[in-house]
Amino acid sequence: MNKRIGYFVLILLFISGMLAFAGGEKEAGKEGPVKVRFVFPGNPEQEADIVQAEINRRLIEDGQNLELELVYIPWDVWDQKTNLMLTTGEEFELMHVMEDRHGFADYAGKGAIVSIDEYIDEYGPALKKVIPDWVWDTARIDGKITMIPAYRLSATGDRQGWTIRKDLLEENNLSIPTTPAELLDAAEIIKKNWKGDGEIYIPIRSNTDAFFFLHRSYDSFPFTVFQKLVRIDQDGKVSSWVETEEFKKDSEFFRDAFNRGLIHRDILGQPNDWAINQLMSASFAFQPGCPLNLWPKMKDNNPGMEIDDIVTVSFNPEKPTFSITAVGNDNVVPSTTSHPEAGVKYLNWVYSSQENYDLHFYGIEGRHWKKAPNHRRISILDPDRGQSNYRFREWMAGNVEYLRYEESAHPRFVELFSETPADTEYSITIGFNFNAVPVQAEYTSCLTEYNSSMVPIVLGLIDYEENFPTALKRLKAAGLDKVVAEYDKQFNTWMATK
Numbered sequence: 001m002n003k004r005i006g007y008f009v010l011i012l013l014f015i016s017g018m019l020a021f022a023g024g025e026k027e028a029g030k031e032g033p034v035k036v037r038f039v040f041p042g043n044p045e046q047e048a049d050i051v052q053a054e055i056n057r058r059l060i061e062d063g064q065n066l067e068l069e070l071v072y073i074p075w076d077v078w079d080q081k082t083n084l085m086l087t088t089g090e091e092f093e094l095m096h097v098m099e100d101r102h103g104f105a106d107y108a109g110k111g112a113i114v115s116i117d118e119y120i121d122e123y124g125p126a127l128k129k130v131i132p133d134w135v136w137d138t139a140r141i142d143g144k145i146t147m148i149p150a151y152r153l154s155a156t157g158d159r160q161g162w163t164i165r166k167d168l169l170e171e172n173n174l175s176i177p178t179t180p181a182e183l184l185d186a187a188e189i190i191k192k193n194w195k196g197d198g199e200i201y202i203p204i205r206s207n208t209d210a211f212f213f214l215h216r217s218y219d220s221f222p223f224t225v226f227q228k229l230v231r232i233d234q235d236g237k238v239s240s241w242v243e244t245e246e247f248k249k250d251s252e253f254f255r256d257a258f259n260r261g262l263i264h265r266d267i268l269g270q271p272n273d274w275a276i277n278q279l280m281s282a283s284f285a286f287q288p289g290c291p292l293n294l295w296p297k298m299k300d301n302n303p304g305m306e307i308d309d310i311v312t313v314s315f316n317p318e319k320p321t322f323s324i325t326a327v328g329n330d331n332v333v334p335s336t337t338s339h340p341e342a343g344v345k346y347l348n349w350v351y352s353s354q355e356n357y358d359l360h361f362y363g364i365e366g367r368h369w370k371k372a373p374n375h376r377r378i379s380i381l382d383p384d385r386g387q388s389n390y391r392f393r394e395w396m397a398g399n400v401e402y403l404r405y406e407e408s409a410h411p412r413f414v415e416l417f418s419e420t421p422a423d424t425e426y427s428i429t430i431g432f433n434f435n436a437v438p439v440q441a442e443y444t445s446c447l448t449e450y451n452s453s454m455v456p457i458v459l460g461l462i463d464y465e466e467n468f469p470t471a472l473k474r475l476k477a478a479g480l481d482k483v484v485a486e487y488d489k490q491f492n493t494w495m496a497t498k
Contacts, residue, residue: 032067033056033059033060033065033066033067034065034066034067034339034342035066035067035069035093035339035342036066036067036068036069036093036094036342036343036345036346037069037071037091037092037093037094038068038069038070038071038092038093038094038095038096038331038343038346039071039073039082039085039092039094039095039096040070040071040072040073040095040096040396041072041073041074041075041078041096041098042072042073042074042075042393043072043074044070044072045389045390045391045392046389046390047363047367047368047389047390048070048072048390050364050367050390051359051363051364051368051390052068052069052070054359054364055068055359055360056068058356058359059346059349062349064345064346064349066342066345066346066349068346070392071092075272075273076271076272079101079102082095085334085336086107086110086112086334086335086336089336090336091336091337091338092334092336092337093333093334093337093339093340093342093343093346094331094332094333094334094343094346094347095113095331095332095333095334096329096330096331096396096397097147097329097330097331097332098328098329099325099327099328099329099330100328103227103433104139104141104146104147104330104332104433105141105146105433105434105435105436106227106436106443107332108141108146108435109435109436109437109440109443110440111335112334112335113146113147113332113333113334113335114146114333114334114335114340115141115144115145115146116145116146116147116148116333116340116344117144117145119333119340119341119344119345120145120148120344122341123341123344123345123348124344124347124348125348126348126349126351126352127148127344127347127348127351129351130151130351130399130400130401130402131148131149131151131399132151134326134431135149135151135326135327136149137431138325138326138327138430138431138433139330140431140433141433141435142435146332146433147330147331147332148330148331148332148343148344148347148397149326149327149330150327150328150329150330150331150394150395150396150397150398150399151326151327151399151400152327152394152395152398152399152400152403152417160212160213160215160216160314160321160322161213161289161290161312161313161314162183162213162286162287162288162289162312162313162314163286163287163288163289163290163291163292163310163311163312164176164177164183164186164187164285164286164287164310164311164313165190165282165284165309165310166308166309166310166311167305167306167309167310168190169186169190171193172186172189172190172193174186174189174190176311176313178315179217179315180214180217180253180315183286184253184256184257184260184262186286187202187257187260187262187285187286188260188261188262188285190285190286191260191261191262191285196281196283197283198283200278200283200284200285201261201262201263201264201278201284201285202257202262202263202284202285202286202287202288203274203275203276203278203279203284203287204263204267204275204287204288204459211250211253211254211288211458212225212288212289213288213289213314213315214249214250214253214315215246216314216315216316216319216322217315217316218246218249220233220246221316221319221322222234222319222320222322222425222427223246224324224427224428224429225241225324226241226429226434226487227447228241228242228450228454229241229242229446229447229450229480229483229484230483230484230487231244231246232427232428232429232491233428234425234427234428235428236428236491236492236495238484238487238488238491238492239484240480240481240484242450242454242472242475242480243472247458248464248468250458251457251458251460251464251468252464253460254458254459254460255460255463255464256460257460258459258460258461259460262285263459263460263461265461267459267461268455268456268459268461276294279291279294279298280294280297280298280301281298281301281302282298282301282302282305282310290312290412290413290416292310292312292409292410292412292413292416293409293413295307295310295408295409295410295413296380296406296408296409298310299408307410307411310410311412312412312416320421320423320424320425321420321421321423321424321425322424322425322426322427323424323425323426323427323430324427324429324430325427325430326430326431328395329395329396329397331343331347331396331397347397350397351399351401351402354402357399357402358402358404360392361391361392361394361397361398361404362378362388362390362391362392362404363388363389363390363391364390368380368388368389368390368391369388372407377404377405377406377407377409378404378405378406378407379406379407380406400418403417403418405418428495429491431494432490432491432494432495434487434490434491435490436483438486439479439482439483439486441479442478442479442480442482442483443479443483445478445479446475446478446479446480446483448478449474449475449477449478450475452474453470453471453474453475454471454475457471
């Protein structure tokens with residue numbers, strides 16, 4: 001009897017083992033490629049699905065066990081949607097970060113993203129090859145790599161100038177302005193004599209950092225402004241930005257512009273694409289920064305315009321170009337993903353060859369673009385629309401090793417983004433990343449309060465003298481002094497190690 005029971009138990013164990021093995025085989029077959037959900041701002045491109053399918057075909061062909069999913073988030077809900085995704089634990093593998101909006105250090109301070117050193121070491125040889133060591137140093141928090149830089153050389157040169165239509169200056173017998181006061185005078189005359197459709201303005205957005213172009217006109221230039229809260233001079237002095245004379249000058253400039261009708265009276269209520277539409281139609285008095293990436297659309301909308309009719313210049317051109325950061329954009333790995341290595345693997349694949357890079361950024365060769373005689377130039381293919389049905393914006397993840405420009409790109413735009421001026425001076429803060437955790441509550445409150453109290457002042461919507469004292473009181477109540485002191489402490493500790 002005991003032997004029979006023993007045999008019966010062995011048979012049961014054998015059957016259980018076979019079922020478990022079969023189940024394991026079945027489960028393994030179900031797994032398939034690892035998802036790479038890449039979250040970034042914008043509206044879906046018309047043929048994004050076609051390009052995505054081709055990328056995934058190529059990934060499998062190249063032995064990469066990955067499956068890309070491009071996740072477009074509309075600009076007007078970007079902050080709300082991404083914050084919701086992170087706080088509710090939604091899984092995705094890559095997220096784009098705009099440093100002038102919410103820096104990667106902010107996300108790290110909230111525990112929303114993870115460090116990726118081990119994945120870069122194991123899966124990122126191409127990333128290491130095309131991104132210099134000194135740029136990787138700027139991607140570290142407490143010594144750990146926490147983002148993948150979009151290294152495109154000129155991170156801030158484009159923001160130190162301003163763009164104006166030279167043809168409209170000449171039409172009004174005006175020279176190129178050399179001071180902020182001359183610029184406002186010229187812009188007012190251009191607006192007054194505007195012959196196009198509708199009204200024209202300075203097309204800035206409510207979350208703008210448009211005042212950077214003014215700083216070259218100040219005797220104290222160069223200096224760095226961190227998240228519109230902290231000022232850092234090149235000698236290492238740290239202070240509250242909003243309490244400086246330069247912040248007051250910025251505010252007074254835009255107040256003067258507002259009173260002259262150059263700032264839209266409902267600028268805070270305008271949709272995000274309002275400014276872009278103004279620029280694409282070349283309907284603006286002037287524009288801070290360099291929007292010449294939109295030159296092909298400007299030309300399409302104004303067939304009579306020539307390349308020399310629009311210029312980007314800067315105040316005090318004899319002063320050096322000042323770079324406040326190594327990169328203005330980067331991509332991070334959210335803490336909500338179950339596969340933190342997947343995003344690193346995908347971007348490494350993109351950067352591993354020109355062919356992979358071209359497919360990700362420009363689409364399918366022969367369908368969306370073709371090579372122009374100059375290997376750095378491409379021609380967009382779609383005669384019906386005058387533009388491609390697919391494009392992944394290079395400012396989000398591009399790299400200088402592989403950058404291409406449209407055949408119709410403006411020469412000044414190519415110059416700004418492909419050449420680093422020999423006289424470039426770098427901010428003393430490059431390589432330092434503020435860790436907001438010790439003052440997280442105050443830091444978050446200050447950013448919110450700045451948008452509420454200071455933005456209307458610096459955009460010129462309300463008078464500085466009348467409203468600044470109350471706004472400053474509210475910002476200090478939110479914890480401004482504590483944030484500045486913590487920044488000063490961390491920065492000096494970091495400087496002592498250099």
